[in-house]
Amino acid sequence: MLNLETRPWAAADAERLRAAGFPALLARLYAARGIAERGAVKTSLAELLPYAELRNCVAAGARLADAVQGRQRLLVVADYDADGATACAVAVRGLTAMGGVVDYLVPNRFDYGYGLSPEIVRLAAERKPDLIITVDNGIAAHAGIEEARRLGIEVLVTDHHLPGDGLPEALIVNPNQPGCSFPSKSLAGVGVMFYVLIAVRAELRRRGAFGNGDGPNLAELLDLVALGTVADVVRLDANNRLLVEQGLKRMRSGRARPGIRALFQAAGRDPGRASAQDLGFVVGPRLNAAGRLADMSLGIACLLADAEAGALAGARELDRLNRERRAIEADMQEQALAHLETIAVADGYSLTLFDPAWHQGVVGLLAARLKERHHRPAVVFADGGDGLLKGSGRAIPGLHLRDALDLVDKRLPGLIVRFGGHAAAAGLTLAADRLAEFANAFEAACREMLDPAALRRVIETDGELARGEFGLDNARVLRDAVWGQGFPAPLFHGDFLVQGQRLVGDKHLKLHLRHAGFEAEAMLFNHDQPLPERIQAVYRLDVNEWNGASQPQLTVEHWQTRS
Structure with missing residues (x-):
């Protein structure tokens, strides 16, 4: 039984958005997600929330500017997931571009576990850093920071996780720490580090460190920021959507870094048509596979690669690890289902x-x-x-x-x-x-x-697609918009006649459906049994790219028999 609820939307808000230039379907979908006017959809980097509102960000910028100008040794200690990997790459790239002396260390989850532990600090100390910068971790690293203090190493924490009852004794940049008024509490770890870099560059500009120039173009890092933000499944509020949209624009325009292009290539996808869904379900899992099965240093090296050949070799290894991960996960799912039978x-x-x-x-x-x-x-x-x-x-x-x-x-x-x-x-x-x-x-x-x-599981949908709304232009608009956690991708529902079906790839159904006066090609993935003649379906409107041609296609997410 599909328990469906249709998201409500205010017609006046949808009309206001349509009059402001949004396609009618997108205007309705945005209105159903709480957007009432064009100004709520931020598209320019100038509209990013100011870094000065992020508690301790200015102070962190000043401290790192001192380190850059003093040629102090900086060591980035990262988490072993996609957010941590991208945050590490952003830190290394950004600080190096500003003249910093930067190295990185990522704990192997099997040997050291998560975060800045005392063991990791002692390992880091072998590299003789003047300052450790945590990315995507550190807010709970009381013992690790105490060990660093004992060894005479300063620690700067950049994190986004929720703190415990007390904070460690360090300079901390985290939108979720007490006393931080930054409006977006949903920044990913990579977003926090990106903001810190903005503060470092602003401070170095103030000191005249770049001469007559403005310093590095940090927008070049936004492909990494977009990937880490989506892959970490943080809430896509307006500020995060802006970061993701800007990163996707770089990918689609051919300006992604070699590592991200290589990850798309290894997955058989075109970065010129990159979507938020690609980051979450195609590129992100391949990057995460390194931390899950091996060592995230592999993923970070891929992201930092300058040469196409090196990046592609790294991406292919990540793709191999991801295939291995899928096989392990499938076995574990089968075993879990056996457990649950009791x-x-x-x-x-x-x-x-x-x-x-x-x-x-x-x-x-x-x-x-x-x-x-x-x-x-x-x-x-x-x-x-x-x-x-x-x-x-x-x-x-x-x-x-x-x-x-x-x-x-x-x-x-x-x-x-x-x-x-x-x-x-x-x-x-x-x-x-x-x-x-x-x-x-x-x-x-x-x-x-x-x-x-x-x-009780409830499936929220955006109602039914009208005949005039099913088309390639709308499919492309929906593909290119930024959807994710807290801003869900559109789902629609309707009653269909199944007029044709055939098995493809041994485990997927290719369908020909009729609904409310229009016919549509559709896919039902991971289902190899025939469907009845009449179904109720919940589906996405997608673009099917095949042999250089594009056409709209439905992807069925849920279905049940209709009498």
Whole structure:
């Protein structure tokens, strides 16, 4: 049963947007997402929120300007996901372009775990840095920063994760730290680092460091900013959408850096038609594969490559790792389904699963799949060695996952060894012999924090496409617009006659559908059984590019039989 809800939209807002020059369909979709006037759709870099509003950003700019001019050794310590990798590349590229002496270090998740730990600080100290810059981590690195202080190394934290009860003793740039009035709390780690670079350049300009010039063009880094922002699934508020749109424009105009072009090529995609969906589901997973299965240094090296050949070699290795990741994930999903056969999933508010054979780097993806399949918050654990379990969780709307883990931690101090994350995703470490205790405590927290109605999956759509709205121009407009977390890509629904269907690629259905006076080609992926003659479908309007020709095509996301 498809539980559908149509997003409401104000006709006056849609008409105002249409009169301002937006295509009628896009105007309606924007109105349904809370945009009431053209000024709310920011397209120029001049409209970026000012860096001075980001707490400590000016101070960080001054400190790094001192480091650049003093030729101090800077070491970037990154997270091992796509956001951390792109933030690291942005930091290295931007600071080097301004004359900095910059190196980077990314922890291998299997050897060191997440963040600026004391072990990582000691490893970093071997490179004799004057200043460590964290990107996409550090807000909870109390012990690591204390160790750096003991070793005489200064730390600058750039992060976007939610802080715990107290802040470490360091200069911190994070829109989510107490006392920060920056309007966009949804900056990704790469966005925070980009803002810090703007502050560094402004300070160096003020000091006359660039002579008669303005310094490096930081807009050249926006392809990296766009990739990290989308891949980290942060909320795409107006400021983030602007960053992503500018990055996509660079890709489409042939100005992406070699590493990003190579990742598109390895995936068989054309960066000239890059979309936010490509960043989230094509390029981002290939970059993330390095951190999940190997070492994110591979991904960062690809992003930093100057030569096309080197970038393509790196991208092909990332593509190979991604194929390996998909195979591992498929096996884990099959095993998880077997586990769940012994559980009354519908009776619970959460899912907690562990298998000693599961891969640490893939548990987050499995948690996401289980959350989608069963519409329950899911936490999945793998063996972390030394009597520990390493887990990753994903939440459904209505539950703030980090707050739920915080509630468990406060009620049962010491149960969770460490944790951190966002509303929708979090990671944690647990003693192996306390898994059942955690599962019970997490279930209790979810029951307390979730309204029972939140457990009922509702598919939000933008209503039905009219005959005149199904066309190539609209399909291209929707493809090129920026959609993502908090600004969902359009979905439509309708009743269809299935007038033709055939299997392609052994596991996908190519469909010919009739609906409300128009006919459409459609794809239903990962489904190899014939459909009935009449269906209700939820679908996207896409562009099908084949043999140099383009035509509109529907992609069916959900369906059910209609009588």
